Amino acid sequence: MDLELKLQQGIKILLMKSENSEEYYVIGKSFITDLLNGMGKLSIKYHKHQLIDFPYIYGERQLDSIILPTLSKICDGAVLAELPTKRNCFLKSHEIEDSSGRIDYWCIYKDYSIILEVKHSFDAFLTNKTREKKVVEKWEYMTIDQLQSIKDDIKQQCEENTKGIIRLGLHFITSYSDKQPSITIINKYSKLLPIIIKTYIK
Template identity: 35%
Template sequence: MKSETVRTVGNIYYLSNLKNEQGQRIANDFLTRLTNGFAKRTAKYMRMTREVPFVYRERQLHSIIAPTLDDFTDAFLMELPTRRSWSVTADERISDSHGWIDYWCSYRNISFLVELKHGFISSKSGLIRKDVKAEWGTAILQLDAIEEEAKFQGQWSNGTLRVAVHVLPLFERLVQTEGKPVNDLKKLLEIQKRAMEELERRPNWSAMWKIHEGIAGPYEYSNAIEFYPGVLIVANVSEVTIRNH
């Protein structure tokens, strides 16, 4: 496991099962820079507003993800039109249809096709909920169904990578009379490992951002106090074509 400390932001812990090959080395770099930038921009927002941008849904994440991609990729586009060939996936009950890919990015002469998902994990229980597993499965199927688009994009670069990215804030809700929340690094890393093992198809990359205690909470609501000790980002990278140079 690798880790880095980002001043006033927190610590990020990386787990990667990506191979030491050209395309996957670039994918590791892409995801590391995406996570680092996401953490920095999110922390800035939290300090300025005393609100948490990842408590909503996937749509609000784009406000953080898009400018982060703009910082380090050569080019990117949101909502790339595509045709999903569901007939080539395991679910042949769905007819082929038009759709959109959350992000197309060009980075180090590799085309990235990214599907973004959002969910929550209780830092207290540490369980990976059914809805999280279902959303992850949807992202994998959506990417499986765009193999032709991926091959097409690979004509204009050194290859194409399909990447499922699931952003999973860890939360704990306390009533006014309860004590301190879970903020134990060992527990957070156990959750990271559990997600890597329980999601189908297994992620081959993940990062746990342990949020700086100064911005992890408390965030007060009418009848409860919420803490956010971390954000887990899991990813599955699948190659279509990579040309070695």
């Protein structure tokens, strides 16, 4: 799987290359690029204040500190967090019927309703094995139990005044090492990052 590097105002974003030209895909990719770019710019502000306490070193709730302001900006204020929803899923081992839940974020971006679920995990980048329970199972829960189970409900709530609904799951994985920080470790991480990303998106 090939990756492409996007550089926007000093923020580097690695994305999967694709020849898909369908509008929903192009809009979805544009949304993710704008979201990550905005989150990156807000994260830099922590460095400007000489802080090393970035939101992504904590968990999902702390990521809200940079996700929500970015969504508000790129969606011109049309955004809601923790939107109530009903969940129904009939896939084997993932059965849910008439369960109440919440969508992490709903917004309107370029005339599309976006439903966004977010997860956060940690993974040691120097190890060869991804943490199954903390990373893989979280991804499966988000994409199957959460995003797949709200199809009918979101159509009733969101589709009337937009071109359609794009459901997206973003799994933020903070890499860590048990070794003391050093330029050598940072350089090794930078070199391994494309390989790590390709491993996660297979």
